[in-house]
Amino acid sequence: MARAAQQQTRRGKQDSSSEDRSALIQSFRTMLLIRRFEERAGQLYGMGLIGGFCHLYIGQEAVVVGMQMAIEQGDTVITSYRDHGHMLATGMDPKGVMAELTGRRDGYSHGKGGSMHMFSKEKNFFGGHGIVGAQVSLGTGLGFSHWYRGNDRVSITYFGEGASNQGQVYESFNLAALMKLPVVYVIENNRYGMGTSIDRASASKDLSKNGAPWSIPGTQVDGMDVLAVRDAGRAAVAHCRAGNGPYLLEMKTYRYRGHSMSDPARYRTREEVQEMREHHDCIEMARQRLEGMGLAADELKKIEDEVRQMIQDAAAFAQQSREPDPAELYTDVLLEG
Numbered sequence: 531m532a533r534a535a536q537q538q539t540r541r542g543k544q545d546s547s548s549e550d551r552s553a554l555i556q557s558f559r560t561m562l563l564i565r566r567f568e569e570r571a572g573q574l575y576g577m578g579l580i581g582g583f584c585h586l587y588i589g590q591e592a593v594v595v596g597m598q599m600a601i602e603q604g605d606t607v608i609t610s611y612r613d614h615g616h617m618l619a620t621g622m623d624p625k626g627v628m629a630e631l632t633g634r635r636d637g638y639s640h641g642k643g644g645s646m647h648m649f650s651k652e653k654n655f656f657g658g659h660g661i662v663g664a665q666v667s668l669g670t671g672l673g674f675s676h677w678y679r680g681n682d683r684v685s686i687t688y689f690g691e692g693a694s695n696q697g698q699v700y701e702s703f704n705l706a707a708l709m710k711l712p713v714v715y716v717i718e719n720n721r722y723g724m725g726t727s728i729d730r731a732s733a734s735k736d737l738s739k740n741g742a743p744w745s746i747p748g749t750q751v752d753g754m755d756v757l758a759v760r761d762a763g764r765a766a767v768a769h770c771r772a773g774n775g776p777y778l779l780e781m782k783t784y785r786y787r788g789h790s791m792s793d794p795a796r797y798r799t800r801e802e803v804q805e806m807r808e809h810h811d812c813i814e815m816a817r818q819r820l821e822g823m824g825l826a827a828d829e830l831k832k833i834e835d836e837v838r839q840m841i842q843d844a845a846a847f848a849q850q851s852r853e854p855d856p857a858e859l860y861t862d863v864l865l866e867g
Contacts, residue, residue: 561591587615592812596759609688611646613658624844634851663696673713692723707744710775738780753781
């Protein structure tokens with residue numbers, strides 16, 4: 531019996547290792563896709579092909595990619611204005627996302643939403659939102675919808691540490707806890723708001739405990755480790771799906787660029803950014819793990835080449851797509867009952 535138990539334990543470890551390897555390969559591809567997409571978006575912005583606001587997700591890729599591995603078909607996702615990475619992680623077409631960034635008719639919002647306002651009903655992505663913290667109330671509403679329908683779905687609601695002290699966030703916590711709504715609140719703590727460190731802006735030094743007054747459990751997670759995010763996400767989603775009410779995850783992550791394209795980020799040192807890039811980068815950590823698991827260098831290069839081609843195709847598609855007809859200003863603004 532002891533030998534059988536040892537063999538079963540060994541098989542379990544092998545299965546877990548195989549799952550992690552497969553998950554890492556897929557997450558490496560998706561994180562790299564987001565990184566290269568955002569780098570290209572930054573270039574197009576500098577060329578004047580993207581107007582308005584543009585908030586890049588570079589550095590934070592492991593958060594959304596890890597969470598996507600934790601949810602199921604039919605679960606809903608909603609986030610803030612730093613949203614391109616979320617779109618790509620949910621499976622939205624890079625061509626359609628890039629076309630929307632450049633204001634073209636083939637974009638997801640037909641060129642009218644731009645960087646901060648894209649949606650995909652097919653992918654259950656309920657948008658980026660430009661008003662700080664506004665999506666938290668909406669995400670709670672999505673959770674209410676799941677509860678009301680009794681459909682066993684969960685709402686994944688993202689917001690940043692800068693929005694974590696908004697009044698509507700705590701109102702949402704209260705309602706979600708009161709009604710035991712299936713909402714996973716994900717705080718993407720990238721350490722800086724518009725230009726202020728979280729240490730100067732929040733008296734709470736552990737944002738995962740911000741739901742404590744409403745007895746909402748929370749966990750602090752290394753948001754630069756995609757498998758750690760996946761595992762924490764699975765536990766949170768299981769908690770919600772079991773009817774236990776909301777859960778709060780604080781993802782300790784980092785953004786390499788400024789708050790938006792207009793932010794030179796002079797409130798932090800180059801050494802700090804370099805330290806994160808060299809020793810905590812989510813993509814490089816995934817690469818090193820895969821190399822340790824025996825994935826050949828040419829396999830990694832193949833993924834990189836495929837991603838590079840996808841980004842080139844997306845940029846070309848966006849620039850070749852036509853601008854919306856002026857008549858589009860009057861579509862999708864009124865629904866007659």
